[in-house]
Amino acid sequence: MSQAEVAPVRAGRSRSPLWTFGILRSELATTLRRGRTLALLGVLAAVPVLIGIAVRIQTSDGSPAGPPDGGGPAFLSQVTNNGLFLVFAALAVTLPVFLPLTVGVVAGDAIAGEASAGTLRYLLVAPAGRTRLLLTKYTATLAFCLTATLVVAVSALVVGALLFPVGEVTTISGTRIGVGEGLLxxxxxxxxxxxxxxxxxxxxxxxxxxxxxxxxxxxxxVGVLITVQILDTIPQLSGIHPYLFPHYWLSFADLLRDPVYWDEIVKNLGLQGLYAAVFGSAAWARFTAKDITA
Structure with missing residues (x-):
């Protein structure tokens, strides 16, 4: 087959949805099979285990969970009475640092890792194109976000069910909901x-x-993450706090109100969408104009 005949075939292949799905599936498999990724997921899975064991040991003599003054991570004091609260406590503990840290490692390595390994140029030789490759990398990173979060939640659910009783959930509003709705x-x-x-x-x-x-x-x-987290704790900078991406992270607790309080949750999701649009566009503009030499 001549080059003139091959070109339309390649062009058609590059536009095929199945071809795009194949690239994404390959990227997901590569991301989740890396030893570094598996190690990060293993650390995340261990956090609920450590919290559960610590609470179990602390409360074995009837003492309440957490510091005597009632401080500590959100929902920690309720874990003893209902193991389902270990899910909420574990997410509250991992969200400020551990979860974004692992996401930062995966996202930061997405393009730069390929460049430093010398494989980026070969990826761009394929008919995927820069835009499609960038979208694939971002989609794979989002899939990792969900995977990492579910690893924490499932680990906490299993440990909570093994170490503590599981029953009706008392919401922040003081009402009680069934186990099924609590799981939902x-x-x-x-x-x-x-x-x-x-x-x-x-x-x-x-x-x-x-x-x-x-x-x-x-x-x-990771440095940007730490810097923004510090900025979000300085009272003198309260004017910019609502515009920092981690400011509303812990608003998920409002999902345990009855009825659910959506205000800050919507603000959080809107802010995340804005950051995704701005920095996603910036990444596209940079990547499509970048001179790939390695």
């Missing part, structure tokens, strides 16, 4: 937590397009 809200909370990371994932992908080293991109992404 736990699933909704896990999805909301995963959605809370889409803005940071886009930011990490943008940083990845700027760097030529995967390690440098990961370090820069």
């Amino acid at each position: 809200r736990a699933g909704l909370i896990a999805v909301t937590v995963a959605a809370s990371l889409i803005g940071f994932a886009a930011l990490g992908l943008f940083i990845s397009t700027l760097a030529g080293s995967g390690i440098a991109a990961m370090a820069a992404t």
Whole structure:
């Protein structure tokens, strides 16, 4: 077959939805099979185990869970009475640092890791194109956000059921809901937590397009996370707090109200969508104009 005949075939193949799905499936498999990724997921799965064991040991003599003054992570004091609360407590503990840290590693390595390994140029030789490759990388990162969140939630659910009784859930509003509805809200909370990371994932992908080293991109992404987290705790900067991507992360707790209080949850999702649009566009503009030499 001549080059003139091959070109239309390749062009048609590149536009095929099945071809696009094949690229995404390959990227997902590559991401989730990396030893580094599996190690990160293993650490996330261990966090609820450690929390559950610590609460079990602390309350074995009848003492309440958490510090004597009632402080500590959200929902921790309720874990002893209902193991389902371990899901909420574990997500509250991992969301500020552990979950975004793992997402930052994956997002930061998405493009820069390929460049430093010398495989980015070969990926672009395929008929996928830069835009499709970037979208595939971002979709794979979002899939990791959901996977990481579910790993924490499922681990906490299993440990909570093994170490503590599971029954009706007392909401923040003081009403009681059945176990089935409690599980449903736990699933909704896990999805909301995963959605809370889409803005940071886009930011990490943008940083990845700027760097030529995967390690440098990961370090820069994590550095931005820590810096923004610090800014969000400074009272003198309260004017900018509502515009920082982690500001509404813990609003998922409002899903445990009866009725659900949606105000801050909607603000959180809207803010994440804005960050995704801005930094996703910036990543596209940078990547499509970038001179790929490796």
